[in-house]
Amino acid sequence: MSDARRPSTVPIPALDKADRSELLRALEASLGSAFSSEPLWPAPGPLVIVISGPSGVGKDALIKKLRDCNPNLHFVVTATSRAIRPGEVHGKDYYFVSKEEFLTMVHKDELLEYALVYGDYKGIPKQQIRDYMGKGYDIVLRVDIQGAQTLRRILGDSAVFIFLMAESEAKLVERLVDRKTETKESLLVRIATAREEVKHVKNFDYVVVNAEGRLDNAVELVESIIDAEKAKVQQRRTVI
Numbered sequence: 001m002s003d004a005r006r007p008s009t010v011p012i013p014a015l016d017k018a019d020r021s022e023l024l025r026a027l028e029a030s031l032g033s034a035f036s037s038e039p040l041w042p043a044p045g046p047l048v049i050v051i052s053g054p055s056g057v058g059k060d061a062l063i064k065k066l067r068d069c070n071p072n073l074h075f076v077v078t079a080t081s082r083a084i085r086p087g088e089v090h091g092k093d094y095y096f097v098s099k100e101e102f103l104t105m106v107h108k109d110e111l112l113e114y115a116l117v118y119g120d121y122k123g124i125p126k127q128q129i130r131d132y133m134g135k136g137y138d139i140v141l142r143v144d145i146q147g148a149q150t151l152r153r154i155l156g157d158s159a160v161f162i163f164l165m166a167e168s169e170a171k172l173v174e175r176l177v178d179r180k181t182e183t184k185e186s187l188l189v190r191i192a193t194a195r196e197e198v199k200h201v202k203n204f205d206y207v208v209v210n211a212e213g214r215l216d217n218a219v220e221l222v223e224s225i226i227d228a229e230k231a232k233v234q235q236r237r238t239v240i
């Protein structure tokens with residue numbers, strides 16, 4: 001502030017002699033208002049983060065690690081009509097429902113997005129997202145590329161879209177083969193689909209390479225993306 005605007009009647013004590021609170025009071029009096037302790041910038045609102053990528057790239061593996069270290073993230077549990085795989089837990093990995101139950105959810109408009117993927121339905125329950133956003137959680141959605149494209153149409157730029165990619169096609173195929181969950185037919189479909197899917201990366205906001213043996217780096221990069229998004233001046237605001 002220029003000297004011209006400062007009321008000349010308020011004396012500011014010498015900086016090397018005055019105690020801190022005396023100095024602060026004098027500065028306030030001199031400026032004509034008390035210093036506010038209110039935050040200068042509002043806390044960022046909840047973020048919706050969409051993580052996608054080809055089958056076998058490591059989406060589940062990455063999400064498992066993210067979950068361990070980020071209690072403020074809510075990982076949306078997708079409803080699916082596919083059969084449960086060994087080790088999977090109902091209500092944690094997916095809500096495993098019958099095709100009939102799934103179609104009832106569709107008719108009741110309870111899903112943000114749904115699709116038929118490799119013969120099975122997968123969909124995102126809306127209410128779960130609303131509940132957790134209301135509690136201040138950031139939301140993580142794990143969807144295939146087709147789902148990410150639909151979500152982009154629905155959510156536009158209000159959500160953050162991250163494409164998870166392997167370092168090479170060869171490594172992606174090795175991972176799918178080593179996982180031992182696919183038949184010969186479904187392997188071929190997934191690989192052919194992955195070749196097409198990589199072309200959609202341009203519709204995403206970020207790409208994260210999940211290189212062999214370097215899952216931790218991919219997790220750190222996703223965490224950094226979330227931090228950066230939280231620090232943006234123009235915040236994304238999602239309404240579900």
Ligand SMILES: Nc1ncnc2c1ncn2[C@@H]1O[C@H](COP(=O)(O)OP(=O)(O)OP(=O)(O)O)[C@@H](O)[C@H]1O
Pocket residue numbers: 053054055056057058059060061062175176178179210211212213214215
């Ligand atoms: N960085 C990595 N290095 C080595 N193996 C990995 C890495 N990331 C994931 N994997 C392994 O690759 C396999 C495929 O990963 P995952 O099941 O997480 O893929 P996904 O993208 O969720 O696949 P889908 O869409 O078919 O469910 C798993 O066996 C997983 O442990």
